Amino acid sequence: MDDATARKRLKTMFAELERSIGVLRGDPVAIRERSAADAGADLTDADRNQAMLDVATLQLKAVTEALARLDEGRYGRCVDCDKPVPEGRLEARPEAARCVQCQSRLERRR
Template sequence: MDADRGRLLAERERTTRRLAELTGDFREIVEASASTNADDEHDPEGATIAFERSQVATLVQQARHRLREIEAALARIDDGRYGTCERCGRPIPVERLEARPTARTCVAC
């Protein structure tokens, strides 16, 4: 379990850094577009700005979701449920946990 915890803590650190970067990127895009009078609907550059803003917002949401999954996996380690399938109760193969440390289900489920 120490290796699993270490893997999850390292992933949490990477994801937290990524979230901080993305949040900064999003803030920069919003600030840059606020200082212009670009009309997203009619300005050719406006569509690009709106796309970038939407894309970064989606990546921020994904990073936040990833952090929630990591925290849930750490909680499962703490209460002894880590590595047990939430559907069937069988052990989750080590290879799956190595590939997807936040896995909640076995391959079959």
């Protein structure tokens, strides 16, 4: 993927993630009396909301780092081994920082 296409896709992703994070952090809902079941449902919704916020925040960080790599001329190179990140991987995940092998190694360590 050429740099101009990558930059456009990454900036679009960045804007969408910022909007999503804004929605997820939205204003608190007006407080009203709730039954115990409603309180439990609210906790589940809050947990789900927090999980989505965490994922969106991590992805926003990855997109920001990819844009920095573009600016530095390092986009498309694995941050661990410096080999090229396969074109197909960048098409699927423009924010990818690692080649498939290095990403697999990182995930196994977790």
